[in-house]
Amino acid sequence: MQTSIMIYDSKSHQKVDLPCSGEKGDEVKIYACGPTVYNHIHIGNARTFLTFDVIRKWLSYCGYKVTFVQNITDVDDKIINRSIEEGKTPAEIAKIYTKHFIDAMDKFGIDPPDIRPKATEEISSMINLIKKLIDSGHAYVVDGDVYFEVRTDAEYGKLSGRNIDDLQSGARVEVDSRKRDPLDFALWKAAKLGEPSWDSPWGQGRPGWHIECSAMSEKYLGLPIDIHGGGSDLIFPHHENELAQSECGFGCQFAKAWVHSGMLNINEEKMSKSLGNFLLLKDVLESCDPVALRLLMLQTHYRSPLDFSDSRLDEAKSSLDRVKSALSNLKWAVDNFDELDKVNQDSVALNESAHKLEDEDAKNLIAACDAFNIAFIENMNNDFNTAGALGELFSFINICNQMLEKTKVQSLQTITAIIYAQNKIVELLASLGIVIELGSSDDDLPGELLDIAKSLGVYEGDNLADACECILKARANARVNKDWDLSDKIRDELQTLGLIIEDTAQGARVKLA
Ligand code: AMP
Ligand code: ZN
DSSP states (O other): OOOOOEEETTTTEEEOOOOOTTTTTEEEEEEEEOOOOSSBBBBHHHHHHHHHHHHHHHHHTTTTEEEEOOOOOSSSSSHHHHHHHHHHHHHHHHHHHHHHHHHHHTTTTTTOOSOOOBBOOOOHHHHHHHHHHHHHTTTTETTEEEEEGGGGGGGTTTTTOOOOOHHHHHHHOOTTTTTTSSTOEEEEEEOOOSOOBBBBBTTSSSEEEEEEHHHHHHHHHHHHHEEEEEGGGGGGIHHHHHHHHHHHHSOOOEEEEEEEEEEETTEEOOOOOTTOOOOOOHHHTSOOOOHHHHHHHSSSTTTSSSSOOHHHHHHHHHHHHHHHHHHHHHHHHHTOOGGGGGSSSSSHHHHHHHHTTTSSSHHOOOOOHHHHHHHHHHHHBOOOOOHHHHHHHHHHHHHHHHHHOOSSSOHHHHHHHHHHHHHHHHHHHTTTTOOOOOOOOOGGGOTTTHHHHHHHOOOOSSSSHHHHHHHHHHHHHHHTTTTTHHHHHHHHHHHHEEEEEEEEEEEEEEEOO
């Protein structure tokens, strides 16, 4: 399935057709700047990494072959400073926090990139690019440092929309008499005592920050890449400098479109160590389902600022509960339908039979589901509007709940429609990386149910689901016999285990309170 996808390009400030590559135009090459590994990542970093995870997942869902590269900056001033603080080598610090980063991404459900190059393993590609820049007159050497000369690039500033003269007068650029222009930036830094360094034509040294992404984009994806991006704080100077040095050095367009995600703030304040409102991803995930955090983040469009607060996290947890409860209600209806073997659940057969249904309720659910599918796709294809897509999902979930309420007893036709709706919800949620584990019903049941079943004399075995079923049958019998004392006793005993009994059209079931 390939549909027309529009994406906001932050360089041209407009939505453009999704840029693609390959003979068939079905490949998308994406490079997103990765973390500098000197600390655990915070939830702001996580927001930006999630943006690219969702873009990637959605494009793959739409049938594109995506190659996604994300670097690890494992040599940098911050890593060196941290290594001094912790009495470790910079390589040790980088190794520790790279592992923490990968673990946190995994826990948050973010797929690993296809290629994850590390700056320290790509020094020769960076040296080659720097050589090209010196040879073409865009860079110069001073005392073992190499600088990019911004005034040699007539287009410098085209990404951030700034011009060199404005930048110079307004910027707090440190004065360095060795530079031809205060805005010139380091491509290579001469070695300082105790710092990591490598051989180069200009003596021992290490790369400047910006050069790695240019070298790695070209090496692993070939230029131009289709999409380059990161958080909006990277537009200037990092991406501006990457763009200048790549186009001057390689002599071709660097990236067809630029994607930048908005900043995450906490309680409407910028997240910063000095304000003490710095939240690490690992700490947030300790007390929160990763899916709830994903839902919270995706309920804001990726380009808008995202305000994180405990109350928003609570809201996201309740939204997730609503989705879970709707899905388990649908599953319950399906699992308890006696003639389930009569429904052909193969996706093609189901699609065909669903669109031939004649029962009014069933037909309405199919029509609502198809409308939901179209609206969800339209939102996602319109610059990855996850907030809009999720809004459609919540509306459709309400429709499903109403349908379950209304059709007390399911027929072959309504169950066919319910399975169709259930599959669509699961499929579209998964396209955003939202995977909901409903688990088998006995996963959540407490072991004490066996004692209750035994004391009621209705079950002797050790299967929790069976014990539960027998207890509910005993309660149903008690109600038929108007033995209210017994039915209340069963209800109260379950309540002490944190279980509530829910009477549904298909019979009673227990739920965790
Ligand atoms: P860093 O390790 O600082 O280079 O950051 C890694 C990624 O996180 C970059 O793409 C940054 O733009 C992004 N980032 C940093 N702070 C925030 C924030 N508060 N909100 C969203 N993204 C951020
Ligand atoms: Zn970068």
